[in-house]
Amino acid sequence: MRSLLLWMARNTWLRDRLPRLWFARRAVRRFMPGEDPESALAAGMQFQVAGIGSLYTRLGENLTRIDEADAVAAHYLGVMDQLRERRLDGEVSVKLTQLGFDLDIERTFGHAAGLASRAAEQGKTLWVDMEGSAYAEGTIAFYERLKAVHPNIGICLQAYLRRTAADIQRLLPLQPEIRLVKGAYAEPADIAYTTRHDVDANYLALSVAMLEAARAGTPIRIGLGTHDVRLIEQVAEHATALGLSRTSFEVQMLYGIRTDQQHRLSAAGYRVRTLIAYGEAWYPWYMRRLAERPANVLFALRQIFG
Ligand SMILES: Cc1cc2nc3c(=O)[nH]c(=O)nc-3n(C[C@H](O)[C@H](O)[C@H](O)COP(=O)(O)OP(=O)(O)OC[C@H]3O[C@@H](n4cnc5c(N)ncnc54)[C@H](O)[C@@H]3O)c2cc1C
Structure with a gap:
């Protein structure tokens, strides 16, 4: 089921047709408050009232025309202005391919640098998502280059990739901001852990490696991008054993998933941030x-058939 859905996520024929169907638009509402940024910002305000921060991402990836990237960058600058105006504790998270990475790396760099400057004016971080493994090395090299000029950059790393332990060690000297996720794409066994057990074990080991670096004095911002509460609690236990508090890391979850846990963890003293996606190009993201x-498929079918 997972492989089929991930294949559907990459299928351009389906991507062009499925989102036009009313029932698909209805089902996706579980994971996004609306297609327009206003809905996302309004939802972020609701979370803020409950002490939960936010992250914003406009869906869309692998652009085919560079002028689309210019428009995306201009859009995010506007969103950042809105965050300041509304005094929202919100940050922006982008995919490099949404800023033109496949087409023109220098222009992408210019866009990312512009967004990082605007975020810095507000004392905030610009986050860079991680895409499929074909982009892993390019994204990390891009991060290193950008971080040299703009310290307020965060990067997402994926625990299912075998290379990530080395990537964390590589980035530690840069005083990084890292969001660790399990990984959302279909990756082969020679470069990725493929069983839940192995991915979870690596997630814990990588989290502990980052905590140990923090304990040793490396300035590092750690984001646990997972809904796996058992794993978050295990990381918290390791933090305590190292003499660190539960605020030595931040929990980041997606809008619409385990909302009850987001509130519970926040009330229990964890720092929590919810990632709110919006935009019309939601198809591949929704399929992931x-x-x-897989139970989500049943949920979607129930939405469709009432
Ligand atoms: C803030 C954030 C940013 C992310 N950014 C990236 C990125 O840049 N690149 C990338 O590859 N991946 C990204 N991801 C996705 C990530 O890689 C995982 O695919 C996703 O988080 C599901 O894995 P999990 O860690 O929640 O653990 P799982 O073991 O998959 O899930 C743990 C529990 O959470 C609940 N749950 C998890 N997912 C869902 C769901 N879709 N619907 C309903 N319940 C669910 C279930 O109860 C499940 O038992 C991001 C995730 C988050 C939270």
Whole structure:
């Protein structure tokens, strides 16, 4: 089921047709408050009232025309201005391919640098998502280059990739901001752990490696991008054993997933941030959300048939 859904996520024929269907638009509402940024910002305000921060991402990836990237960058600058105006504790998270990475790396760099400057004016971080493994090395090299000029950059790393332990060690000297996720794409066994047990074990080991670096004095911002509460609690236990508090890391979850846990963890003293996606190009992203939990397909069918 997971492989089929991830194949559907990459299929351009389906991507062009499925989102036009009313029932698909209805089902996706579980994971996004609306297609427009206003809905996302309004939802972020609701979370803020409950002490939960936010992250914003406009869906869309692998652009085919560079002028689309210019428009995306201008859009995010506007969103950042809105965050300041509304006094929202919100940050922006982008995919490099959404800023033109496949087409013109220098222009992408210019866009990312512009967004980082605007975020810095507000004392905030610009986050860079991690895409499929073909982009891993390019994204990390891009991060290193950008971080040399703009310290307020965060990067997402994926625990299912075998290379990530080395990538964390590589980035530690840069005083990085790292969001660790399990990984959402279909990756082969020679470069990725493929069983839940192995991915979870690596997630814990990588989290502990980052905590140990923090304990040793490396300035590092750690984001646990997972809904796996058992794993978060295990990381918290390691933090305590190292003499660190539960605020030595931040929990980041997606809008619409385990909302009850987001509130519970926040009330229990964890720092929590919810990632709110919006935009019209939601199809591949939505299919990856379905792939993460096949029960979501049943949920979607129930939405469709009332
Ligand atoms: C803030 C954030 C940013 C992310 N950014 C990236 C990125 O840049 N690149 C990338 O590859 N991946 C990214 N991801 C996705 C990530 O890689 C996982 O695919 C996703 O988080 C599901 O794995 P999990 O860690 O929640 O653990 P799982 O073991 O998959 O899930 C743990 C539990 O959480 C619940 N759950 C998890 N997913 C769902 C779902 N879709 N629907 C309903 N319940 C669910 C279930 O109860 C499940 O038992 C991001 C995730 C988050 C939270």
